[in-house]
Structure formats: structure tokens, C-alpha cells
Amino acid sequence: MSELAIELKGIDKSFGLVHANRNINLKVRKGTIHGIIGENGAGKSTLMSILYGFYQADHGDILINGQKVNIRDPNAAIAAGIGMVHQHFMLVENFTVLENIMLGAEESQILNAGITKARAELKRLEKEYALEVDPDAVIEELPVGIQQRVEILKALYRKADILILDEPTGVLTPAEADHLFRILGQLKDQGKTVLLITHKLREIMAITDEVSVMRRGEMVATRTTSETSVEELAELMVGRRVLLRVEKGEAKPADVKLSVKNLTVRDSRGVTMVDDVSFDLRAGEIVGIAGVAGNGQSELLEAISGIRRAKSGMVLLNGRPVDVTGNADPAELRKCGLAHVPEDRHHVGLVLKFEESENAILGYHDDPKYRKGFTLDIDAIRAEAEEKIAAYDIRPPNPRLKTANFSGGNQQKIVLAREMERNPDVLIIGQPTRGVDVGAIEFIHRRIIEMRDQGKAVLLVSVELDEIRALSDRILVMFAGRVVGERAPDATEGELGLLMAGVEGPKEAAE
Amino acid sequence: MSVPYAKLPAWAEYGLIPLVNLAVAFLISGLVVLIVGESPLEAAYHMINGAFGRGEYIGFTLYYTTTFIFTGLAVAVAFHAGLFNIGGEGQAYVGGIGVALACLALDRTLPWYLVFPIAIVGAAFFGALWAMIPGWLQAKRGSHIVITTIMFNFIAASLMNYLLNKVFKPLGSMSLETRTFDAGGQLPKLDWLMSIFGLSVGNAPFNISFLLALVAAFGVWVLIWRTKLGYEMRTMGHSPAAARYAGIKEAKIIVITMMISGGLAGMMALNPIMGEQFRMQLEFVQGAGFVGIAVALMGRSHPAGIIPAALLFGMLYQGGAEISFEMPSISRDMIVIIQGLVILFAGALEHMFRPAITRLVIGLSPKARDVAATKGA
Numbered sequence: 001m002s003e004l005a006i007e008l009k010g011i012d013k014s015f016g017l018v019h020a021n022r023n024i025n026l027k028v029r030k031g032t033i034h035g036i037i038g039e040n041g042a043g044k045s046t047l048m049s050i051l052y053g054f055y056q057a058d059h060g061d062i063l064i065n066g067q068k069v070n071i072r073d074p075n076a077a078i079a080a081g082i083g084m085v086h087q088h089f090m091l092v093e094n095f096t097v098l099e100n101i102m103l104g105a106e107e108s109q110i111l112n113a114g115i116t117k118a119r120a121e122l123k124r125l126e127k128e129y130a131l132e133v134d135p136d137a138v139i140e141e142l143p144v145g146i147q148q149r150v151e152i153l154k155a156l157y158r159k160a161d162i163l164i165l166d167e168p169t170g171v172l173t174p175a176e177a178d179h180l181f182r183i184l185g186q187l188k189d190q191g192k193t194v195l196l197i198t199h200k201l202r203e204i205m206a207i208t209d210e211v212s213v214m215r216r217g218e219m220v221a222t223r224t225t226s227e228t229s230v231e232e233l234a235e236l237m238v239g240r241r242v243l244l245r246v247e248k249g250e251a252k253p254a255d256v257k258l259s260v261k262n263l264t265v266r267d268s269r270g271v272t273m274v275d276d277v278s279f280d281l282r283a284g285e286i287v288g289i290a291g292v293a294g295n296g297q298s299e300l301l302e303a304i305s306g307i308r309r310a311k312s313g314m315v316l317l318n319g320r321p322v323d324v325t326g327n328a329d330p331a332e333l334r335k336c337g338l339a340h341v342p343e344d345r346h347h348v349g350l351v352l353k354f355e356e357s358e359n360a361i362l363g364y365h366d367d368p369k370y371r372k373g374f375t376l377d378i379d380a381i382r383a384e385a386e387e388k389i390a391a392y393d394i395r396p397p398n399p400r401l402k403t404a405n406f407s408g409g410n411q412q413k414i415v416l417a418r419e420m421e422r423n424p425d426v427l428i429i430g431q432p433t434r435g436v437d438v439g440a441i442e443f444i445h446r447r448i449i450e451m452r453d454q455g456k457a458v459l460l461v462s463v464e465l466d467e468i469r470a471l472s473d474r475i476l477v478m479f480a481g482r483v484v485g486e487r488a489p490d491a492t493e494g495e496l497g498l499l500m501a502g503v504e505g506p507k508e509a510a511e
Numbered sequence: 512m513s514v515p516y517a518k519l520p521a522w523a524e525y526g527l528i529p530l531v532n533l534a535v536a537f538l539i540s541g542l543v544v545l546i547v548g549e550s551p552l553e554a555a556y557h558m559i560n561g562a563f564g565r566g567e568y569i570g571f572t573l574y575y576t577t578t579f580i581f582t583g584l585a586v587a588v589a590f591h592a593g594l595f596n597i598g599g600e601g602q603a604y605v606g607g608i609g610v611a612l613a614c615l616a617l618d619r620t621l622p623w624y625l626v627f628p629i630a631i632v633g634a635a636f637f638g639a640l641w642a643m644i645p646g647w648l649q650a651k652r653g654s655h656i657v658i659t660t661i662m663f664n665f666i667a668a669s670l671m672n673y674l675l676n677k678v679f680k681p682l683g684s685m686s687l688e689t690r691t692f693d694a695g696g697q698l699p700k701l702d703w704l705m706s707i708f709g710l711s712v713g714n715a716p717f718n719i720s721f722l723l724a725l726v727a728a729f730g731v732w733v734l735i736w737r738t739k740l741g742y743e744m745r746t747m748g749h750s751p752a753a754a755r756y757a758g759i760k761e762a763k764i765i766v767i768t769m770m771i772s773g774g775l776a777g778m779m780a781l782n783p784i785m786g787e788q789f790r791m792q793l794e795f796v797q798g799a800g801f802v803g804i805a806v807a808l809m810g811r812s813h814p815a816g817i818i819p820a821a822l823l824f825g826m827l828y829q830g831g832a833e834i835s836f837e838m839p840s841i842s843r844d845m846i847v848i849i850q851g852l853v854i855l856f857a858g859a860l861e862h863m864f865r866p867a868i869t870r871l872v873i874g875l876s877p878k879a880r881d882v883a884a885t886k887g888a
Contacts, residue, residue, distance in 0.1 A: 330757065330758035331757070331759075340756070348752045348755075351746055352750075365739055365743070376739060378737065
């Protein structure tokens with residue numbers, strides 16, 4: 001057994017009564033890729049924050065390369081050779097790659113000498129790890145995959161021997177993810193240690209050497225990856241057996257419920273985000289829209305649901321035209337049978353500061369049944385919220401609790417309960433399971449399929465290709481604002497991945 | 512990255528933290544008094560005694576309180592919709608037109624209890640009108656409400672100067688004010704209320720608009736937490752994106768919210784015009800619109816917080832006047848410093864002691880720990 005890069009002994013951390021990390025012991029061998037998996041709220045992020053110096057543990061020791069260290073802040077972590085690539089990149093968007101890499105490590109007030117040195121060092125790192133990046137490119141003009149590479153270079157520039165990656169593939173295409181894994185492999189070959197935090201079991205199986213599973217603040221198991229299985233890991237994460245595949249019968253598509261014709265949407269800067277998109281959505285089918293985040297899916301959903309003006313094109317809901325280029329009104333569309341589960345539940349689908357019952361009527365608050373004279377009928381609103389809480393098993397079952405205090409999965413259930421219980425004809429759903437734990441994913445997927453089986457038309461947008469393939473009856477792939485292909489759900493991941501990267505799409509879409 | 516989340520129990524959130532902030536503000540004020548070479552204890556005595564020592568003093572304190580309840584509510588209503596209405600000063604000033612018109616037209620023919628409702632409507636109407644314009648400009652033209660409401664304070668000042676000079680001033684008078692109203696334009700004092708507690712209101716202008724302020728406070732609570740309009744305002748205030756998603760008409764809510772806010776600010780004019788001076792004078796608002804911002808901040812934009820916050824500022828005004836009267840080396844400006852410190856600690860630095868207090872409370876009280884435990888980290 002080779003020596004340990006990281007050893008955690010009895011790490012304990014509480015926030016008030018919340019025991020976020022409970023007596024965590026972890027051994028990470030030098031020169032390996034070590035995966036850490038767990039549901040949301042299992043304590044992964046807290047543990048990594050302790051390791052990177054954002055928080056201090058209440059008890060326990062951290063040993064780096066066998067030496068006990070005291071990591072008071074991120075600077076101490078960097079000094080100990082730990083680098084972190086955050087889920088949301090910590091880059092200054094309008095700085096160049098070189099400026100970003102130097103940021104915080106400028107060494108003197110006058111930048112010139114530092115720049116020359118940094119440029120040379122960057123060249124060396126690029127060669128050593130095959131991480132090609134143009135040092136003078138501006139960050140905001142780079143694709144996400146490359147931005148992530150800059151984050152890795154930033155850590156290496158600070159002489160990191162241990163690299164922590166927090167959910168690194170969330171924003172990547174399958175091809176970009178593969179490229180990242182190759183880079184990680186190279187880093188490992190050079191003797192670096194990689195800690196990979198993810199909830200995607202497939203990635204764990206693909207590239208880690210060892211994997212540790214966290215559940216409810218505890219480290220429940222560590223396995224050698226080659227000796228475990230996806231099923232075992234899922235069970236360890238959730239604490240019970242999980243159905244990873246949703247059961248679903250044949251679709252029985254009926255009438256067209258939603259028809260999108262030549263829809264073009266521009267963002268506030270005038271950049272075309274949705275480019276001449278047309279498709280039909282029928283009752284009793286789920287159409288999935290696959291694509292890497294930022295290829296126009298969000299804008300498409302927003303235009304259909306009346307939140308964002310379209311530049312041109314037509315949308316027919318139940319055969320009636322919707323004024324998507326003019327005065328389409330989300331409230332009016334709801335009355336016509338459209339329900340919308342937005343991608344961003346924190347800022348759009350919910351008001352986190354509201355109590356649960358207040359969010360349970362968001363968008364439907366106009367309904368006379370919630371009114372009593374001049375005022376809202378708070379009792380009726382809370383009573384209805386309680387029914388939904390029971391039906392969707394929302395926990396804790398308290399309609400008066402502030403929404404921010406629910407977990408991600410339960411927050412998503414609040415939105416789903418609100419939108420599904422209205423018995424809509426058309427349900428459009430963005431990222432149904434983003435930030436949702438495995439147990440709740442199963443529940444949400446079952447509900448979506450139930451909606452289809454009840455004859456609803458479901459439009460599903462997700463960046464999780466597995467989810468799209470598991471739920472959809474037809475898959476449309478979006479790239480650069482266009483629908484570049486339609487496939488059956490049994491299309492291979494490779495085929496869809498190429499479409500998502502714009503490789504097989506029509507020439508003009510690949511611009 | 513999850514952030515450790517701890518919610519304080521209500522008594523700490525709404526009681527302990529404001530009290531600690533206040534205590535620090537007074538401590539530093541004490542230091543200032545000490546530097547001037549006076550005794551802080553004596554100053555504190557005069558402050559408390561001047562505000563509450565006699566029925567008449569209490570009357571003055573509550574008179575100021577009335578004014579600050581109105582302007583505080585005005586700012587709070589706009590806050591809930593995410594709008595920062597700094598124009599309470601101008602709106603209250605222009606609201607005076609409504610009061611003055613009602614009184615000048617009717618004070619000789621109708622009793623006060625008939626003139627009062629008309630004056631209320633007039634004050635609210637002119638205040639709302641003055642706030643509607645910046646609201647409309649933001650809703651339709653995207654002009655930022657903070658900038659426009661500040662501008663409108665200056666415009667209001669000039670406009671009122673003109674109106675008092677050219678329209679309201681009686682012929683031959685030298686001072687910039689309307690004529691004094693007759694009985695119909697004079698609100699009764701709340702003698703009976705004070706006498707319940709065995710106190711006499713004396714010369715203090717503590718009048719019936721205090722009750723109106725309390726009614727307005729209750730009305731604001733109903734509006735914000737119990738009506739559809741309030742629901743839509745709060746949705747927009749917390750998350751404009753969620754409001755758009757819910758189909759809430761942003762422009763409409765902005766204009767209506769500003770009108771309600773301006774109407775409340777305008778109603779402040781009833782207190783000095785109909786309740787104290789019985790005429791409209793130049794600059795009768797005297798900064799109350801700005802104090803309203805501090806009151807709303809300190810009261811957490813909740814009527815139940817605004818009333819005690821208004822009382823606190825009423826006390827500072829009345830007690831402060833008493834200090835500078837009794838202790839000549841402490842000038843009016845010193846009182847402004849003390850008020851400034853209260854605003855600084857209660858409003859701007861509101862979160863300074865929060866982490867320490869949170870640790871303390873959560874360490875001491877098992878119940879508070881349970882509240883904190885509802886959110887996983």
C-alpha cells in the first residue's frame with residue numbers, strides 16, 4: 001500500500017444541532033483518483049470545505065502526506081498543496097486566462113515580472129499535462145470545458161499536489177467529460193492525487209480507483225472501485241435499494257397539444273439563442289430535449305411559457321395561437337392548460353423566503369378559491385398545501401416552514417405538486433432532478449411518467465443525458481439554438497453525444 | 512457550497528438584536544457626550560425625562576411618533592416590493608396640499624370630523640400622485656426609483672415654495688404659510704387617551720392622527736400579508752424572476768406600490784398641519800421622510816416593528832430637544848449625531864452583532880438549536 005496523501009481522523013462538524021459531518025475517517029492514497037459520493041446534504045461539500053479551509057472542524061485531525069496540518073483558511077490549504085476546482089467556476093470573466101491564473105499569486109505590486117514568469121510556468125504546465133489553453137484568451141469567450149481547464153491550471157500553478165473537483169461534469173458534454181477524465185488520468189500518472197466529488201455513479205465507476213460513500217454526515221463505506229457495482233453504491237448512498245431504471249410502458253401519442261413553429265428567440269444582447277425551432281408535442285408522450293447547458297434550451301422553455309419574448313415564430317397551445325412574440329402572459333397560459341416547472345427553482349419556481357404554502361399557490365394565486373372577500377383565504381391555502389404535502393411526501397410536512405429550509409428534493413416536489421396537481425394539458429419541465437437526491441429522483445421520474453400515462457403532453461429539458469434517455473419517448477437534440485436531430489430513446493449515448501457537440505448536425509448549426 | 516444556516520428565535524431576532532444595537536449606539540453617544548465634557552448620565556436622564564417625564568412630554572413624543580409611523584410605513588411598503596422609495600420627504604410635503612385644500616375650503620362650514628376624512632383622502636391623493644410619477648418612470652422607462660425619488664424631493668421643495676408664495680399665502684402676509692384654519696381644520700387632541708393613564712397632554716399636539724397611524728399600520732399588515740396584491744408585491748420584492756414566472760405584471764405592481772407608499776407618506780402631513788400648526792408652513796416635513804427610512808429599516812418593514820421604532824425616534828426627537836435645552840454645551844447638532852448613531856447601528860450595521868448573538872443564543876437555548884436544525888448543512 002502506497003503512502004497516504006490525505007488522512008482524515010475523526011472529523012466532526014456541527015452547525016447548531018445539524019451534525020453535518022460525524023466522526024469522518026478517510027484515507028486517500030497518493031497518486032490515486034478517489035471518488036466521494038453521496039446524496040445532497042450528505043455532508044460532502046462540508047467535508048471538502050473543511051479540507052479547503054472554508055470551515056474549521058469541531059474535532060478531528062487532517063494529515064497531509066502524513067503531517068498533521070491546521071487548515072485555517074484557503075491560503076493554508078494552498079500552502080499544504082491542496083487545490084480546488086469549484087462547481088461554479090471562480091474566474092473573472094473579463095480577464096484573460098493568464099490574468100486569472102495569476103490572480104491572488106501576483107507576487108509583487110508591479111505585474112510585469114510576474115506576468116513573464118507566469119507565462120513561462122503556464123507553458124511548462126501545459127506541456128507536462130497536455131492542458132492546452134491560449135493564455136491570452138478572455139475567459140468569457142471560452143467554452144465551459146476550457147474554463148474548467150483554466151481552473152485546474154490555476155490549482156497546478158499554485159503547486160497543488162492534491163486536486164479536489166466538486167461535481168466537475170455538470171456543465172460538460174459527454175465528450176468534454178471524457179477529455180476531463182483523460183486529463184485527470186494524466187495528473188494521476190504524474191503523481192497527483194485527485195478527489196472527485198460527484199453524484200454520478202457512472203463517472204465514479206469509469207475513472208476512480210477507490211470510492212467513499214457518505215450518507216447523512218457519515219462516511220458509510222469505502223470500496224475499491226473495481227470490486228463494487230453501481231447498484232451497491234446506490235444502495236449505500238440511499239440506505240435502501242433503489243430502482244435506477246424507471247419502469248415505463250409504451251407511449252400512446254394522441255392529438256398534438258403543443259406546436260412550436262419556426263421559433264426564434266434572442267437574448268437581451270441580441271444574440272440568437274433559439275434559432276428557427278419547430279416541433280410538435282402530443283398528448284400522452286414525453287419529448288426530451290437533450291443538449292449541453294447553454295444551447296438555447298432555457299430560452300426555448302421561457303419563450304413557450306411566456307416569460308421571454310420570442311423574436312419570431314408561432315406557438316399553438318391546444319390549437320390556439322399563443323402570442324409568444326408579443327403579449328404572451330404566463331398567468332393566461334396557465335389558465336389555458338400549460339404548466340411549467342422551471343429550470344431554476346431557487347429564483348424562478350419558488351420564492352425561498354416564502355413559507356411553503358405561499359409557494360404552493362405561486363402563479364395560481366389569482367384563483368378565486370384562495371380568496372375570501374378582500375383578503376387571501378390563508379386557511380384554505382394552508383389546507384390545500386397540506387394535501388399536496390401528503391400526496392407528494394414533502395418533508396418536513398409543515399406548510400408554514402420557510403421554503404429555504406427544505407432540501408433540494410423537497411423544494412422540487414413543492415414545485416411539481418403545484419404544477420402537476422392543476423391537471424394541465426401540457427407540462428413543460430426543466431431540469432427536474434437538478435440538485436435532487438437519488439431517493440427523490442425516483443419519485444419525480446415516476447410522477448412524470450404517470451402524467452404521460454394520464455394523457456398529458458410532457459416536454460422535458462435536461463442536461464442529464466441518462467434522464468432524457470430514461471424518460472423520453474422521442475429525443476430532440478439542441479445545439480447552438482437549433483434542433484440538430486431527433487432520435488428514439490434507444491439511441492446510443494455516443495450518437496447523442498456527437499449531436500450534442502454539434503458534430504453530426506447540419507453544417508450551419510455548427511458555426 | 513452550503514452555508515451554515517441558523518435561525519434565531521423571534522425574541523432574539525426582533526428583541527435582543529435591536530436592543531444590543533441600540534445599547535451600543537447609546538454607549539458611543541455617551542462617549543461623544545463625554546468628549547464634549549458633559550456627563551452622559553445627566554444627558555441620559557434629560558433624554559428619558561424629556562421624552563417620558565410628564566404627560567406633556569409623552570404627548571410630544573407620541574406626536575413625533577405619529578409622523579414617523581406614517582413615513583416608516585411608506586418606506587416599508589415599497590421595500591416589500593423591492594423598491595427603495597427615498598422620496599417620502601417630497602411625498603409628505605406635496606401631501607400637505609391635499610390637507611391644506613380640504614381645510615381651507617371646508618374649515619368654516621364643516622366640523623372637523625367631516626373635514627378629516629376629506630383631508631385624509633386629499634393627503635393620500637397628492638402623496639400618491641407625487642410617488643406615482645417616479646413609479647411610472649421606473650415601470651415604463653426604467654429610470655431608477657432611487658434617483659427619481661431623490662430628484663422629486665427637490666422638485667417638491669421648489670414646487671411648495673412656489674405654491675406657498677403665490678397661491679396659499681394670504682394677501683399681505685409676510686410669512687410663507689397658509690392662513691390659520693378655523694375649528695373645522697383643527698384635529699382634537701387625545702386628552703381622553705392620556706387621562707386614562709392619569710396624565711395630561713398639556714400643550715403637546717398629540718392628536719387623533721395618532722389613531723389613524725395605528726389604523727394605517729394595521730392596514731399595511733393586512734395589505735402585505737393577507738391580500739393578493741401584497742402577495743404579488745412580496746413575490747416581486749423577493750424575486751423578480753419568480754414574479755415574471757407567476758405572471759405578475761411588474762409595471763402595474765411598481766406603480767400601485769409607489770402610489771400606496773406615497774399615499775402613506777402624504778398622510779403624514781395631517782399630523783403637523785391639522786394637528787399642530789393648523790396651517791401649512793414652509794418645510795413642515797422637517798426630514799421626517801428620511802427618518803422614515805431608518806424607522807422602516809429598524810422595524811424590519813413590519814408594522815409591529817415600525818411602531819416601536821417610530822416611538823424610539825419620537826423619543827430621540829423630543830428627549831433630544833430637552834437635552835439641548837437643559838445642557839447648553841450639547842447643541843442640536845449633537846442630538847443629530849446621536850440619532851445618526853442609532854440609524855447607523857440599527858440600520859446600516861444591523862448584522863454586525865448577529866454572528867456573536869447567534870452563537871450565544873444557540874449555545875444557550877436548546878429550543879433555538881432545534882430551530883436551527885431544520886436546515887441541513
